[in-house]
Amino acid sequence: MTDRDYARLVRETLFAVAPDLDGMEIDPDETFREQFEIDSMDFLNFVTGLSKATGRDIPEADYPRLETLNGCVAYLSGETG
Amino acid sequence: MPSLGADMDAGTLTEWLKRPGDQVRRGDIIAVVETQKGAIEIEVFDDGILDAIAVEPGQKVPVGQVLALIRSPEEAARATRPVPPREAAAILAAPGPALPGAGGKAAPTARGTTISAAGGRGPKITPSARRLARQRGIDPRDVPAGPDGIVGLREIERFEGGPRKPAVPRPEAGEMRRAIATAMARANREIPHYYVSTTIDLTPLLDWLGRENARRPVERRLLYAAPLLRAVALSLGKFRELNGTFEGGEFQAADKAHVGVAIAVRGGGLMTPAILDTATHDVDALMQKLNDLVRRVRTGGLRSSELSMGTVTLTNLGENTADRILPIIYPPQVAIIGCGQIRDEPMVVGGKVVARKAMDVTVGGDHRVSDGRTGARFLNELTSRLSRPEDP
Numbered sequence: 039m040t041d042r043d044y045a046r047l048v049r050e051t052l053f054a055v056a057p058d059l060d061g062m063e064i065d066p067d068e069t070f071r072e073q074f075e076i077d078s079m080d081f082l083n084f085v086t087g088l089s090k091a092t093g094r095d096i097p098e099a100d101y102p103r104l105e106t107l108n109g110c111v112a113y114l115s116g117e118t119g
Numbered sequence: 120m121p122s123l124g125a126d127m128d129a130g131t132l133t134e135w136l137k138r139p140g141d142q143v144r145r146g147d148i149i150a151v152v153e154t155q156k157g158a159i160e161i162e163v164f165d166d167g168i169l170d171a172i173a174v175e176p177g178q179k180v181p182v183g184q185v186l187a188l189i190r191s192p193e194e195a196a197r198a199t200r201p202v203p204p205r206e207a208a209a210i211l212a213a214p215g216p217a218l219p220g221a222g223g224k225a226a227p228t229a230r231g232t233t234i235s236a237a238g239g240r241g242p243k244i245t246p247s248a249r250r251l252a253r254q255r256g257i258d259p260r261d262v263p264a265g266p267d268g269i270v271g272l273r274e275i276e277r278f279e280g281g282p283r284k285p286a287v288p289r290p291e292a293g294e295m296r297r298a299i300a301t302a303m304a305r306a307n308r309e310i311p312h313y314y315v316s317t318t319i320d321l322t323p324l325l326d327w328l329g330r331e332n333a334r335r336p337v338e339r340r341l342l343y344a345a346p347l348l349r350a351v352a353l354s355l356g357k358f359r360e361l362n363g364t365f366e367g368g369e370f371q372a373a374d375k376a377h378v379g380v381a382i383a384v385r386g387g388g389l390m391t392p393a394i395l396d397t398a399t400h401d402v403d404a405l406m407q408k409l410n411d412l413v414r415r416v417r418t419g420g421l422r423s424s425e426l427s428m429g430t431v432t433l434t435n436l437g438e439n440t441a442d443r444i445l446p447i448i449y450p451p452q453v454a455i456i457g458c459g460q461i462r463d464e465p466m467v468v469g470g471k472v473v474a475r476k477a478m479d480v481t482v483g484g485d486h487r488v489s490d491g492r493t494g495a496r497f498l499n500e501l502t503s504r505l506s507r508p509e510d511p
Contacts, residue, residue: 075385079413089337
């Protein structure tokens, strides 16, 4: 999958969790929490959705890397650092 | 028409989901009512046969007014003819006693038609049609209306078109705010509040949670809200004066704890649906119920029992909020428990100052029913349970 594919997956997963946000622009570097009032319940459902879509288990320790769109894309595409 | 909260005095019947002659069982959804909090599903409290209905869809009905008749199976067997609606309306129109609020035996009935959801724009779409459309990924605005100009369940079921972006109806933010204002103003007027607070060392709970979540796949992980809710529900068992209702000058202790959970609506607003018999559910079940409640607060499908049967409320601020809240009791309840955010704090453990995870918990109590000492003893009980998360 390309970065573009991952970005689309992240968007779709986010909007599945919070359908009221569907269609909104996502600032790729701002956290979802700041932009959209995503709370920890939403976030857990979001991570669960990503895990199901990619078939990867995502440990709690990695959650901080998934707080922005760009962070998610970097994590999912396996970039380090 | 059941009372669905201290802030409600009337509701608009929008749709009947059962017809006269239908068998109904306790817990069945029988009608949908539109309130300031959005569309609420009304449940039946008795088994029987739906007999006569007295309220047509679109009618605004005050709390306590009879909506319809349910006959017990024995009565129905003896009846020689069905009661025609107009005659039923006359029978039922005689003013009766106001039905009790929490858990009252309201028997809503009405043969359904549906009512417009979105503020007057486009075809009228029933709440249940919207729900089914959303499930199927259909935009209900694409669906042609039936001969009565309304898009109902039947029209959605027949629609052959493909899925589009789903429409998600939400209660009007202004209406919800007005409902909250009414309830909170009443609480301030009528309830003499006392407040007691304590700072709880949440480190043992969070350590336990980390270990639990490490050995669970993502979809089964827990948020701290679930074991917190369970500990609160279990702790209430010993404190009758914190769990019940105060109405007509009298306190009525509830025999079970149905904890209302404060859930924020994105964009403003708050609802407090209850998880019935909270203490009987284990932590996993509570986590699922919390998740389900949050979803239904946002997208609809809350049930009347969830809104009318709460015996106490828990408001958990969550992350990145504030250290402490002094919450206002939701009438006619007699207590509320407020939790602040988890913060790093130096605390004394084993004679040494150590960095711990702290959370402030405040009990707001109705001073007509209990004293600060009751609240304080409850907080001690809660602290004790949270200190041993494996065995609360």
